[in-house]
């Protein structure tokens with residue numbers, strides 16, 4: 148039987164793409180290691196909790212399904228979580244030291260580095276998707292030709308768009324220009340054990356302003372950073388991203404509760420790099436867990452056809 152899980156496994160096997168995102172490749176080490184897009188020691192550590200005797204975490208990408216309906220989450224080890232091959236060893240350890248080895252202080256440099264790595268991961272995911280679509284993966288032959296052709300074209304188009312922002316980010320890092328990106332962050336207390344690093348490209352803002360991706364996509368960058376006694380939600384906006392600006396400016400005006408619901412909804416609707424603790428998951432009743440699964444299935448099935456902001460009934464930060 149074909150399941151999402153089987154397709155995802157085929158995808159993982161056939162989408163491998165390795166390179167270094169940094170602009171100056173003269174110092175790159177030979178090795179492109181599996182780097183964490185969400186920090187292992189500082190962040191994923193805080194999400195671990197025992198499941199059947201092992202310290203594990205959950206994500207929305209590792210699940211059991213049947214007839215394309217989500218049935219349950221599969222706990223994973225932090226070693227495997229969020230890894231990608233988008234930086235060489237040297238740049239992965241050198242560039243991110245200010246966020247790996249120092250506490251969060253909300254400096255422009257730290258906010259920039261979170262944005263930089265999350266964006267690199269988002270682009271990398273698209274490069275992997277393109278690699279998969281053009282591979283000999285087991286499921287590729289089942290895709291209708293037209294569908295495949297359209298998706299290859301769209302993925303290539305989106306990669307070209309993101310490459311423009313890659314250039315902008317690399318220019319900023321070269322000149323240490325960390326303030327040319329706008330940041331809006333809110334601190335949630337007490338601590339909520341959830342982390343995410345994702346590029347957001349919704350069709351509608353929370354207040355249902357249509358962003359019309361036919362004209363241009365939005366490229367907001369989301370980072371959710373659990374930080375011992377608090378959790379930080381940070382949105383970054385490129386000056387050049389005029390569609391993202393519409394949503395960014397609106398997000399700033401939301402009340403805390405609206406903001407939390409907006410982020411929770413986006414986590415379900417359009418993020419693919421979100422991790423959380425079994426302790427958070429276990430707080431939900433079985434009805435709430437079912438509701439989350441049905442919301443995820445609804446978003447996967449309907450995606451771009453949902454003609455308003457997808458509003459979740461769940462607030463992960465409450």
Ligand SMILES: [Zn+2]
Pocket residue numbers: 167168169172174175176234235236237238239
């Ligand atoms: Zn490198």
